[in-house]
Amino acid sequence: MMAVDGGDQAGELRARLADELIARGYIRSTRVEAAFRAVPRHAFVPADTPLDVTYHVDRSVVTKRDENGVAVSSVSAAYIQVAMIEQAELRPGSRVLEIGSGGYNAALLAEVVGPGGRVVSVDIDPEVTDRAAGLLEAAGYGGRVTVITADAQGEVFGRESFDAIIVTAGAWDLAPAWLRGLAVGGRLVVPLRMNGVSRSIGFRWEMGRLVGTSAVVGGFVPMQGAGEHLDREFRLPDGRGGAVTLRFDDGAPDDPALLDGVLASERGEAWSGVTVGHGESFADLYLWFAGFLPGFCKLAADEGTELAQERKSWFPFGVVRGDSFAYLSVRPALEGRGVEFGARAYGAHGGEAATAMVEQIQAWDERGRTEPGFEYWPTGSALARFPDDVAVLHKTHGLVAITWPAC
The missing domain is CATH 3.30.310 (TATA-Binding Protein)
Incomplete structure (x- = not known):
């Protein structure tokens, strides 16, 4: 297991943050805990980022802005990163596709799936992938993560399938290529935008549609490329x-x-x-x-x-x-x-x-005031008849149904 430390203070802050993430219920498994304690988060943020910001439970760190100053790439808040990895239900040897590169999250994934697993990280922006690849190499993960520059909305991977696909940018819809890329029993974790409100939802296939197994509140930079949706x-x-x-x-x-x-x-x-x-x-x-x-x-x-x-x-x-x-x-x-x-x-x-x-x-x-449930019905699936108390949001490639259990 990789253990790179940038100094006593960074190590202490990382250990303290790991304890906090466990206490709050974001880290639930020993493998995710071990990965978080091993990977130096400070090695993947801009060098001038204060350590107390880097190792804060809910502070993201912007790594690139566009010409208007809008954040287009970031290292997400620690709580949402570990929560999404937990949502993916990874095992040693799992094959994982990360959509949206930064380096740090891919290093965590590499630790969780172990040397027998496969981690592929894809991003549309060559500056982002070059930076991620360089940081992963410097931290010792260059041989354990494959970084690709491409628009992941398309057929990037041919017939290769993944046990989990983790999307790290806000998605207005689910690309059909993602659904085709899931292995049998696979998990899709995606920050889905629903009429301007986002949730990181863990999905699994069940009888022709995706059924949400968990949801976490969080904010994300928006998707670019073919999956972009402008307000x-x-x-x-x-x-x-x-x-x-x-x-x-x-x-x-x-x-x-x-x-x-x-x-x-x-x-x-x-x-x-x-x-x-x-x-x-x-x-x-x-x-x-x-x-x-x-x-x-x-x-x-x-x-x-x-x-x-x-x-x-x-x-x-x-x-x-x-x-x-x-x-x-x-x-x-x-x-x-x-x-x-x-x-x-x-x-x-x-x-x-x-x-x-x-x-x-x-x-x-x-x-x-109860936790809602989520389903995603791809276009062409045999739709259920939704009662009036189910919120239905129509997307390009399907629809989202949000259900609140009776109190």
């Missing part, structure tokens, strides 16, 4: 030089001009009576919106706008109704019981938008 964005000027941007993964308004000047209108609000305690997760509320709230979008506010000045009282999720929009807001709950969810809105029909959001908050409170 539609609309900037709403506030009349003072700033703007609020609405971003749609799907279902963008047919006539966004209806929203012109909307921020000049009087703001309204509606409250749900639904509360969450301090420190209580409500990440699946966003997924509920993504599945059941028509007109759902994400939003961002320029510095200096009214929303930016109130940043602690809202979250970047909204809904559009014609000439109006609403966004998820919170206010202190009674008797210090955390916060209450609601919606604030702009526009002549802002009340309708706020009410639509509040109704879905209440529906999530009644049914959605």
Whole structure:
């Protein structure tokens, strides 16, 4: 087993982080634990990255940005990397395809599958693959990982099949080539974008469709190449030089001009009576919106706008109704019981938008506070008939069904 250390401090921080990942339940197997303790994460990030950032549980490290400063490659947060490897259910001797190269994750995979396994890492960007290959060689993994430059959406590997395919970039859809590349009983682990909300989902084949076995919350740089999916964005000027941007993964308004000047209108609000305690997760509320709230979008506010000045009282999720929009807001709950969810809105029909959001908050409170299940039905499969309480999101090569168990 490889053990490369860049100094006592790095080794101590890595050991401490391993203990934390185990305590939080992200590392569940002895092989993943051993791999994490062995591979020097600091050897795969930019040299000027502080060690406390490198060995932080939920800090990713950007390794390349595009001409606009947008991150296009990174070393993902430690918690999501080990969680995705656990989702893949690897064994000694497993054949693994990694889509999205960086070097560090591939080194972890090489440790987990051992000398009898096979690790192939592919990326569309030659700068990324050159960097990954060089770092892997320097860390002693050059002979244990095959690095390839290609768009993994296509037929890159011929008839070769893999026991696991791990996608490390946000994917709007599943490429048919990935499904064909899975061996019988194989696992596909993919950060799937569902109407702007991502989950790393572990899938397995079952009777003509992929069935989710686990899901982890996390953010990822978007897929490039043939699998790229561009959001539609609309900037709403506030009349003072700033703007609020609405971003749609799907279902963008047919006539966004209806929203012109909307921020000049009087703001309204509606409250749900639904509360969450301090420190209580409500990440699946966003997924509920993504599945059941028509007109759902994400939003961002320029510095200096009214929303930016109130940043602690809202979250970047909204809904559009014609000439109006609403966004998820919170206010202190009674008797210090955390916060209450609601919606604030702009526009002549802002009340309708706020009410639509509040109704879905209440529906999530009644049914959605359980872990959802995921299925992916490839185009051409014999589709099930989905009841109304299943969220169905249509993709290019299939559809995603999200189910919340009855409470």
